[in-house]
Amino acid sequence: MKFDDFDTTFDDFGTSEVITDNVSEKKQFLPWHKPRKQWIRHKQWWKQIDEHIVRKLKPGIDTIKYFGLPGNDLLDIRFFQQKLPSLEKKICLFGLINTEKGWSSAQTQLSKIMDLDGVDKSSKVEQLNFDYLENTSSIAFDKLNEFGCFDVVNLDFCENVIPNATENRLKALHNFMEYQFQKISEGWLLFITTRSSKDTTNSTLYEELVACIDENLSEEIYFQEFIRVFSNILLNNNLVVRSDLQNQKHINMLVVGLMNWLIKTAHNRHFKVKLSNVVRYDITGENTNDMMSMCFVFTRVMNFPDANPPLPTKAEQAKNPLNKLSNIKNLDDIMIEGGVEYYAQFVKEQIDLLKEAGYHTDDYLNQICTNDLEKLQTTAEHINSIMEGLEQPQPLISTEVMSSDKA
Structure with a gap:
């Protein structure tokens, strides 16, 4: 069985480890x-x-x-x-x-x-x-x-x-x-x-x-x-x-x-x-x-x-x-309901982490976020333009409805 956004099967889910021998080859997102x-x-x-x-x-x-x-x-x-x-x-x-x-x-x-x-x-x-x-x-x-x-x-x-x-x-x-x-x-x-x-x-x-x-x-x-x-x-x-x-x-x-x-x-x-x-x-x-x-x-x-x-x-x-x-x-609904700028903050932080781990992220949005972008009615170019303005970590907008901590 294939995943919607990924050329990946259930075999990839044993240990969350997809290994490449060379850091420069880390282009596959999961x-x-x-x-x-x-x-x-x-x-x-x-x-x-x-x-x-x-x-x-x-x-x-x-x-x-x-x-x-x-x-x-x-x-x-x-x-x-x-x-x-x-x-x-x-x-x-x-x-x-x-x-x-x-x-x-x-x-x-x-x-x-x-x-x-x-x-x-x-x-x-x-x-x-x-x-x-x-x-x-x-x-x-x-x-x-x-x-x-x-x-x-x-x-x-x-x-x-x-x-x-x-x-x-x-x-x-x-x-x-x-x-x-x-x-x-x-x-x-x-x-x-x-x-x-x-x-x-x-x-x-x-x-x-x-x-x-x-x-x-x-x-x-x-x-x-x-x-x-x-x-x-x-x-x-x-x-x-x-x-x-x-x-x-x-x-x-x-x-x-x-x-x-x-x-x-x-x-x-x-x-x-x-x-x-x-x-x-x-x-x-x-x-x-x-x-x-x-x-x-x-x-x-x-x-x-x-x-x-x-x-x-x-x-x-x-x-x-x-x-x-x-x-x-x-969670996917929470991410979309937050809006484009809310979503872009998490994209930027995730990309920054992946870069530090040796990933090439130029095609990240097109590889892994296509469904989300469609639901948000936006484009990779628009998300990239928002991220350019996020040079410093921003306080995350708290628009999502969270499960109460009162249980």
């Missing part, structure tokens, strides 16, 4: 190079990091410890590097890349980035697969343990968080979270980017997520909110009817199930979880909008009988984000 990715960096990731981590660092602490699946170009790290020096902070990266070529390319990029302010010199990228963390005796887990805990965890999967290709993903994620809960004394952030369509989903792991919904449906406070928000989901004896979960219903229950699963895992370690922000978008050209970008905030709650406030029950926590999860905004 779905994660679209301007909307810059929106995610700004409006989701950086907003959460600034609010929940940077502003809460203790005096004398200037380093944000960051775990991620950064891809071979390290574009996300370059973005954060630009933000942190003015705040007298820096990022310390521990990243995993599972191919030799991808790792080699990332090493080249990292060596350049570490010469800049805002990046800790002990940052590293290992050639390891995240799924290896399902074994706590693995080399991957040893490397993790050497590095310590993390303020920010960014699991930017180009595939499904529970992909067909492995039965180990939830175990790996569970082990990673258990590691964090035991190591960290403060709150932390988890970003997950995942597909959610049925054809990309491991049915066994999906069942594990939906079972977490069933567990909470036994609680009246959750049950009443669930049937109000998801009135189209068929229940039998307060259990989700699996055969009913097709198309959009499948997608909805994957993200709800993932939220419930995270809450259950965190609750056992006396952390509460908040879904701070979520958007969706399409990568297939079939208007499935099944790629989800989700931000979670984990907060430790003191573990003693008269703790104030006490740890909310799993059902109470899982109830709160249901309305938000039933009304996830389409």
Whole structure:
């Protein structure tokens, strides 16, 4: 299957690594190079990091410890590097890349980035697969343990968080979270980017997520909110009817199930979880909008009988984000609704990042933005003329309707 704007197939989505041996040959743009990715960096990731981590660092602490699946170009790290020096902070990266070529390319990029302010010199990228963390005796887990805990965890999967290709993903994620809960004394952030369509989903792991919904449906406070928000989901004896979960219903229950699963895992370690922000978008050209970008905030709650406030029950926590999860905004619509100048700001910032990573960007708009330009009723020439006036970073216009942080 081909994508609408790209001469690309699903095979390209295994690890978000498209490698060229020569930097001068980097002319191919991929779905994660679209301007909307810059929106995610700004409006989701950086907003959460600034609010929940940077502003809460203790005096004398200037380093944000960051775990991620950064891809071979390290574009996300370059973005954060630009933000942190003015705040007298820096990022310390521990990243995993599972191919030799991808790792080699990332090493080249990292060596350049570490010469800049805002990046800790002990940052590293290992050639390891995240799924290896399902074994706590693995080399991957040893490397993790050497590095310590993390303020920010960014699991930017180009595939499904529970992909067909492995039965180990939830175990790996569970082990990673258990590691964090035991190591960290403060709150932390988890970003997950995942597909959610049925054809990309491991049915066994999906069942594990939906079972977490069933567990909470036994609680009246959750049950009443669930049937109000998801009135189209068929229940039998307060259990989700699996055969009913097709198309959009499948997608909805994957993200709800993932939220419930995270809450259950965190609750056992006396952390509460908040879904701070979520958007969706399409990568297939079939208007499935099944790629989800989700931000979670984990907060430790003191573990003693008269703790104030006490740890909310799993059902109470899982109830709160249901309305938000039933009304996830389409990021492509947000980008278009913002208007041409709003869109151009993200284009410019994305192009600047790509240039720093060695890409030739002269044909960027024509290669990757044609559908957006058509919807905006504008041209590449017009966008270029706007970008020429954006010599300095501009405050981003806040015209989009965001998912509320009040859930």
